[in-house]
Amino acid sequence: MSRFLASVLCAILLSHTTTAAPAASSLVPSALSSSSAVSPSTVSSLLSAGSTSTAAAAAASPTVPYASNNPNGIMWNPDSASGSPQPIRGNLGASILGPQNVALDIQNPDILAPPTTDAGTVGNAKWPMSLSSNRLQTGGWARQQNVALMPMATAMAGVNMRLEAGAVRELHWHQTAEWAYVLSGYTQISSVDPEGRNYLATVGPGDLWYFPAGVPHSLQATAESVNGTEFLLVFPDGSFSEDSTFMLTDWTAHIPKEVLAKNFQVDISAFDNIPSTDLYIFPSTAPSPDATAVEDPQGQVPQPYTYSFSNVTATPLSGGSVKIADSTSFAISTQIAVAEVTVAPGAMRELHWHPTQDEWGYFLEGQGRMTLFASSGNARTYNYEAGDVSYTPATYGHYVENTGNTTLRFLEIFNTDRFQDISLAQWLALTPPALVQAHLQLSDEMMSHLNKTKQIVVGPASTA
Ligand SMILES: *[C@@H]1O[C@H](CO)[C@@H](O)[C@H](O)[C@H]1NC(C)=O
Numbered sequence: 442m443s444r445f446l447a448s449v450l451c452a453i454l455l456s457h458t459t460t461a462a463p464a465a466s467s468l469v470p471s472a473l474s475s476s477s478a479v480s481p482s483t484v485s486s487l488l489s490a491g492s493t494s495t496a497a498a499a500a501a502s503p504t505v506p507y508a509s510n511n512p513n514g515i516m517w518n519p520d521s522a523s524g525s526p527q528p529i530r531g532n533l534g535a536s537i538l539g540p541q542n543v544a545l546d547i548q549n550p551d552i553l554a555p556p557t558t559d560a561g562t563v564g565n566a567k568w569p570m571s572l573s574s575n576r577l578q579t580g581g582w583a584r585q586q587n588v589a590l591m592p593m594a595t596a597m598a599g600v601n602m603r604l605e606a607g608a609v610r611e612l613h614w615h616q617t618a619e620w621a622y623v624l625s626g627y628t629q630i631s632s633v634d635p636e637g638r639n640y641l642a643t644v645g646p647g648d649l650w651y652f653p654a655g656v657p658h659s660l661q662a663t664a665e666s667v668n669g670t671e672f673l674l675v676f677p678d679g680s681f682s683e684d685s686t687f688m689l690t691d692w693t694a695h696i697p698k699e700v701l702a703k704n705f706q707v708d709i710s711a712f713d714n715i716p717s718t719d720l721y722i723f724p725s726t727a728p729s730p731d732a733t734a735v736e737d738p739q740g741q742v743p744q745p746y747t748y749s750f751s752n753v754t755a756t757p758l759s760g761g762s763v764k765i766a767d768s769t770s771f772a773i774s775t776q777i778a779v780a781e782v783t784v785a786p787g788a789m790r791e792l793h794w795h796p797t798q799d800e801w802g803y804f805l806e807g808q809g810r811m812t813l814f815a816s817s818g819n820a821r822t823y824n825y826e827a828g829d830v831s832y833t834p835a836t837y838g839h840y841v842e843n844t845g846n847t848t849l850r851f852l853e854i855f856n857t858d859r860f861q862d863i864s865l866a867q868w869l870a871l872t873p874p875a876l877v878q879a880h881l882q883l884s885d886e887m888m889s890h891l892n893k894t895k896q897i898v899v900g901p902a903s904t905a
């Protein structure tokens with residue numbers, strides 16, 4: 442509520458400023474007229490920004506007008522918003538008279554009242570797992586996001602799966618590799634590779650597993666956590682569907698029993714009790730968390746299919762932290778790389794892009810917003826919270842700003858063997874300063890703030 446009041450206050454202050462400071466408004470024609478902001482402190486910085494422009498007016502941008510000074514902050518915080526939010530930003534927009542889905546509008550302030558910097562068309566970059574149809578089974582559930590739900594997300598698809606203690610995601614395989622991040626509890630995985638080498642391990646919260654394409658595996662919740670386990674699966678193919686995997690019981694139900702008996706060299710009666718259809722997820726007895734693989738004359742898989750990512754110490758940054766797992770640390774994971782990022786309240790994953798890889802994002806906690814810059818004047822801002830999937834095509838400039846008052850934590854996932862990004866600030870710091878200044882009319886003082894080291898997560902905002 443206080444934010445609504447602040448924006449009203451701000452609009453009043455700004456209209457006053459515009460009339461009281463004609464010099465500033467004529468130098469910066471459209472800067473203040475459509476302004477709106479989120480807090481009194483932003484109002485004062487906006488006003489001082491206006492007077493700075495006046496002082497710097499001699500160095501006019503050579504060919505086009507200055508960009509608006511509107512700070513374009515978020516209009517309400519989904520946690521603290523009350524009442525019915527309106528599609529109004531400064532003196533743009535108008536109230537909703539027709540029906541309104543208030544709950545969704547509260548969650549999406551930058552969709553309902555976009556920053557004035559948003560323009561053109563960008564493919565949809567937000568999919569809440571809450572909107573995915575859930576497949577309920579005895580013992581758990583599974584829901585997915587793939588290209589059918591989010592057309593821009595062609596390079597990866599995701600599944601969110603829950604298994605009660607002891608429950609099994611049955612023995613199966615599929616055409617793509619499978620990467621996983623454990624969200625809660627402990628999961629025991631088993632597998633056998635093409636050389637007949639096996640693998641069995643248990644992973645806990647924040648840990649990873651990876652199965653190469655076509656390699657058979659199973660997933661089972663241990664009883665270490667009374668509620669079993671939940672995890673996020675990511676597949677390096679946007680058209681993957683969890684509903685079209687190759688399952689053991691689906692296969693045995695679709696083979697003549699005469700053939701089954703011949704294959705295993707036993708009497709046909711051995712198969713009297715096989716299921717008539719696939720089991721997919723089913724309850725079972727919890728395995729021991731320290732179970733070991735069946736003794737294997739071929740030996741164990743040479744590169745482990747699990748990685749203790751939870752044990753990796755995150756690199757502390759001025760505004761949060763980051764840790765990365767790709768094939769340089771998790772050798773078998775040649776088709777998925779991940780960065781786990783935390784962003785403190787008010788801080789931000791800096792402006793950057795990924796040179797060759799689309800990013801499939803998953804929000805673990807907190808609230809954030811991201812603007813996708815798609816070139817040719819196209820930009821769109823989305824709001825995210827825990828359980829939301831984001832998608833950013835390769836080369837699209839973006840940032841992730843913590844818009845809440847708790848830690849923002851999310852995963853950046855890529856269909857690749859190496860994590861890579863390009864930092865806007867580092868790029869500018871390492872480019873001839875006069876060239877940068879000729880583009881952006883930046884002061885020497887501002888240039889001295891550019892850091893040659895990639896900052897990754899910056900903030901909170903400098904008030905200096
Ligand atoms: C911080 O979060 C709490 C809990 O969601 C909320 O009640 C409060 O209004 C928030 N404060 C601000 C300043 O956003």
Ligand SMILES: *[C@@H]1O[C@H](CO)[C@@H](O)[C@H](O)[C@H]1NC(C)=O
Nearest residue numbers: 625626665666667668669670
């Ligand atoms: C198990 O789940 C229940 C119901 O969601 C929850 O109240 C409880 O805290 C959970 N226990 C643990 C140990 O996670």
Ligand SMILES: *[C@@H]1O[C@H](CO)[C@@H](O)[C@H](O)[C@H]1NC(C)=O
Nearest residue numbers: 644648748749750751752753
């Ligand atoms: C994680 O670290 C803890 C403490 O250092 C250690 O006891 C444990 O074995 C490690 N787990 C794995 C899977 O490496």
Ligand SMILES: *[C@@H]1O[C@H](CO)[C@@H](O)[C@H](O)[C@H]1NC(C)=O
Nearest residue numbers: 889890891892893894895896
């Ligand atoms: C640049 O960043 C590093 C940390 O990455 C920091 O130690 C250093 O002080 C920064 N330099 C400037 C000029 O801000």
